[in-house]
Amino acid sequence: MNEPKYLPDSDRIGVLTSTVLLAFALNHLIRSPEFNLEVQLPGFFLSIPLNISTAMSVLTAGLTATGMDWLLRGHPSLNGRTTFQWWILPTLTTFVVGVPLTILPSGIAWWVGFGIGGAFLFFVFLAEYIVVDAGAPYYAAAMAGLTAISYTLFFILTVALRYSDARLFLVIPALFLAAALASLRILHLRLSGRWEYPWAVGIAFVCIQIAAGLNYWPLSPIQFGLMLVGPLYGLTNLAINLGEDLPTQRAAIEPTVATALCWGLAIFIR
Amino acid sequence: MNKEHWQEMLHHVNRHIPLEACGLLAGTDNRVEKVIVVRNQAQSPVQFVMDPYEQLKAFEWIESNGLDLLGIFHSHPAGPETASATDILEAAYEVVHIIWSRIEDHWQARGFWIKDSDASEVRLRIIE
Numbered sequence: 001m002n003e004p005k006y007l008p009d010s011d012r013i014g015v016l017t018s019t020v021l022l023a024f025a026l027n028h029l030i031r032s033p034e035f036n037l038e039v040q041l042p043g044f045f046l047s048i049p050l051n052i053s054t055a056m057s058v059l060t061a062g063l064t065a066t067g068m069d070w071l072l073r074g075h076p077s078l079n080g081r082t083t084f085q086w087w088i089l090p091t092l093t094t095f096v097v098g099v100p101l102t103i104l105p106s107g108i109a110w111w112v113g114f115g116i117g118g119a120f121l122f123f124v125f126l127a128e129y130i131v132v133d134a135g136a137p138y139y140a141a142a143m144a145g146l147t148a149i150s151y152t153l154f155f156i157l158t159v160a161l162r163y164s165d166a167r168l169f170l171v172i173p174a175l176f177l178a179a180a181l182a183s184l185r186i187l188h189l190r191l192s193g194r195w196e197y198p199w200a201v202g203i204a205f206v207c208i209q210i211a212a213g214l215n216y217w218p219l220s221p222i223q224f225g226l227m228l229v230g231p232l233y234g235l236t237n238l239a240i241n242l243g244e245d246l247p248t249q250r251a252a253i254e255p256t257v258a259t260a261l262c263w264g265l266a267i268f269i270r
Numbered sequence: 271m272n273k274e275h276w277q278e279m280l281h282h283v284n285r286h287i288p289l290e291a292c293g294l295l296a297g298t299d300n301r302v303e304k305v306i307v308v309r310n311q312a313q314s315p316v317q318f319v320m321d322p323y324e325q326l327k328a329f330e331w332i333e334s335n336g337l338d339l340l341g342i343f344h345s346h347p348a349g350p351e352t353a354s355a356t357d358i359l360e361a362a363y364e365v366v367h368i369i370w371s372r373i374e375d376h377w378q379a380r381g382f383w384i385k386d387s388d389a390s391e392v393r394l395r396i397i398e
Contacts, residue, residue, distance in 0.1 A: 047336050165338075167336075168333055169333075216326065216329040218362035218363050
């Protein structure tokens, strides 16, 4: 009799992780002339760098999504379901890990980032595979890990974007997308498979409003990250608490405290 | 920066004697392309506080024109020639701080890089 299979095929997950890492490495090694798409639109100047790195980032995200689908096809509990929900976080992870790897100079720091990124990706692939089956023995641990990784990814992205002095018109869409996807995935995990699109869009909208407001403040990347991850955590948890039918006042306590803690840390840390 | 930028700053600081005057320098790759004067909200001969609304509008203009903030200038109509203790303490942005000081009706400007409570002088170059 076949044992239920809660863990992914080691060959498949190994091939997927190493292929994405190879794409990161190639992206770092290949130097290409940069072409800036510059357009003066009414009210702002749009300048988007177009080079192999930009193309590779898009391709790597696509590779991750299709790779995750391929990995999940071997899951015995998939039962013909669409795999979209399990691509979100891996694709976001690839996108976020790629940002600091593009910014970091060659050397030990880059290799450390590469190693940590690889470990992150492997864990996300593994955890997403596990949460396909709510009866899996490691389900709770995988869900907690994915939740923690979602917030961590958002924090890493905000810090990396701030560190790179990216323009506001690039920061805002990137943060909107990351906040919406992270909160959507967390809410879906925590609220028994419900897609809370209005909450995810609302949370992302609040996050980008705060990001835009803080854009010209002389904040360090860590301060900027803390100022944004606080509201993301607070609002997502508020949505979860309300989704679990907690009274409004009780539902708001923990998110408020967590947000205040993040903002307090941001004030004292430089 | 070019001569026009220099003259623009000089005219602005001179026009506000005996009060301190201030503004921002925008450009790319350490090359100034625009001088943006900002009202000194403090209206004081020994202190400057940029008008927050004008400062925000200036930052938005810089962003919307694809430029970077390169420097902040302000005047010391009654000296000193260098960054004061308050300038060092309140420096929030890691950019060149240009101090215009007046000695016997003659203005001079010096650039300083302020970081970690320390001001080190940087060379300002006027290009033709």
